[in-house]
Amino acid sequence: MSDELYERGEQIRREVLGEAYVKNSIAATDAFSEPMRTFAVRNLWGDVWARPGLDRRARSIVNLALLAAANRPNELKIHVRAALNNGVKREEIAEIFLQVALYAGVPTGSDATRVAKQTFAEIDAEQKLS
Known part of the structure; x- marks a missing residue:
């Protein structure tokens, strides 16, 4: 079936x-x-x-903001990668987390920024190996 x-x-x-x-x-x-x-x-x-209501890029942007605001770093890390796969630029991710900081608090935005930086470093290291 x-x-x-x-x-x-x-x-x-x-x-x-x-x-x-x-x-x-x-x-x-x-x-x-x-x-x-x-x-x-x-x-x-x-x-x-x-x-069909949102494209994948838009869904990724929403996910980044929600996961950051909900303090879900494990899922956030996964969705930082997904957002990049869906065409969201690193600079846009930084802007998303500034927006999160404004509405959900600076510590929340700062934590999300740290998760993204760590994920970017991992991606960069993986690309050097391939």
Whole structure:
């Protein structure tokens, strides 16, 4: 039996987050975490991310602001990469976190900026190796 939402979700997830991230995520999944991963792939990626109302770039911008404001550094790191994949520039990410600082507090914006800088450094190091 085909699960179109799940299949579409995996495709979008690979395009947005990258093949390496998805492979690592699948490898790290066990019986306990499988229901959550399946739920996210089907509903978050296969449904919401597939909707026509916002393009992927806009969704990434919203995610960066929300994840920063909600103090979710692990997810923020993932979505900094995704935002770059979706065409958001590093300078724009800095501006997003300034906006977050204004509305959610300077410590929140500063933490998000630190996460982004760390992620940029990792990406730069990976690109030097390839």
